[in-house]
Amino acid sequence: MKFKLLAAVAAATVFAASADAAILRYDLQGTVxxxxxxxxxxxTTRAPSxxxxxxxxxxGVALTYTLPGSTTPITENGQFDGVTFQxxxxxxxxxxGFLEGAPNNNNRVQVFGPELFSGSTSSPTMLTGVFLLSDIQRQRITDPLQVxxxxxxTDVTPGAVPEPASWAMLIAGVGMVGGAMRRRQVRVLRPA
Structure with a gap:
């Protein structure tokens, strides 16, 4: 019995792999x-168009944006909208912003700064964190970024499923507690 439990825990730990699927929320805010x-x-499971x-x-990415000088948010359903990581x-x-030929071609934003993904453009890994960007493209790498x-x-994946290694640790912990309780001897004291 012990051998089977140890073998199951070892197999679950060895074959555990991280889940790459995520839903990422992008929030762009002007600092001026x-x-x-x-x-x-x-x-992130979706392949680039x-x-x-x-x-x-x-x-086909739904966008919610506020135009410069306005406080009214505009939500587009993604029919003509898209996002390009440059x-x-x-x-x-x-x-x-809008794809070419779509209505309201002026409602778009283009910002420059660090790359927002790693890997190749055909197989990207999207990055999370905070990035400082500018709406003015640098001409040379030595030009300062005007932030x-x-x-x-941020990753907003709902109800992420635990990875196999997490399940293995949970099962092993419950098994050890159960084994310790089973081996525990109970002494009954009887009055003389």
């Missing part, structure tokens, strides 16, 4: 007055 605000979510050496694009001259960035946007990327 009269800048866009933007929010959208991206499912297009990818080139200069970036990757996800079509790779431009040793820098990255983000373009969000006027903050992008916060």
């Amino acid at each position: 007055p009269n800048k866009f605000t933007l929010r959208f979510e991206l499912d 297009t990818s080139t050496s200069q970036g990757l694009r996800y079509n 790779v431009l001259n040793n820098q990255g960035g983000l373009f969000a 006027n946007y903050r992008l916060t990327v």
